[in-house]
Amino acid sequence: MFFFEDFAVGRRRELGSFTFTAEAIKTFAAKFDPQRFHLDEEEGRKSLFGGLAASGWHVGSVCMKLLVADSQRQAREALARGEEVATLGPSPGFRELRWIRPVLAGDIISFASEVASLRTSESRPGWGILEARNSGTNQRGEAVFSIVATAFVPRRKSA
């Protein structure tokens, strides 16, 4: 579980959904992104967003939250089956961070993660590099968020 050899390009995980309430939007914005359209309904309506809109960093952070919860769930299940579970390596970065449509108060965003590419690392023997496209879709089926995440994953030791 979580070894390089366990992944396949195209493998998709549904990560679950999150409702961006007005309260959650304002709490995050007050702390990290206090722009008017993230803090006040009326200001949101007057803005290009057309309503109280979540900070893009809030959307990305919620995606991370659901990714971690999904990994932890998978790890628990694998451990319960008696499988070995590898520790994922750090992420050197993400690319193509896109906020495609506004996330407005009340929107329910479903997140998913799909393996986009896999390659072995030349500089770090024993490790592979996985790219995953993580995405968010609203309750109307419209894409709202997308990012390509890169992570180091350990290779299985050959027996």
Place this chain on the structure above:
Amino acid sequence: MFFFEDFAVGRRRELGSFTFTAEAIKTFAAKFDPQRFHLDEEEGRKSLFGGLAASGWHVGSVCMKLLVADSQRQAREALARGEEVATLGPSPGFRELRWIRPVLAGDIISFASEVASLRTSESRPGWGILEARNSGTNQRGEAVFSIVATAFVPRRKSA
């Protein structure tokens, strides 16, 4: 202020610094990125990070917080001088999000923003597109964070 014509490639703003205390790191991680090396000193030391490390989303969110504070400061100063202040448009996305080095408990990260490119929008007359490289540097002068942000900025109406 904040019109397309007011920006110049290479213009750099120092955004201020933020101390990532263990408490701030754990509070953010508990909510959005509950991986062990973001929650516990000992687990952090045992990890590739070598210490309690801030979530990358925390670092990005703090950069956003300082960007907004800097914009608001500039806007207040411009208004006090009697200048017109434009409202920045939404951001269609960011690219090249890089977590270059871990941000560990106690690190003081200074952020800066530099205009990387400017072009007029073909699809939206009246708007320009600005790209800025936002970056974070630790107390030892080492780069820890970098992202290229894109934003729509209104053009001045010709008189």
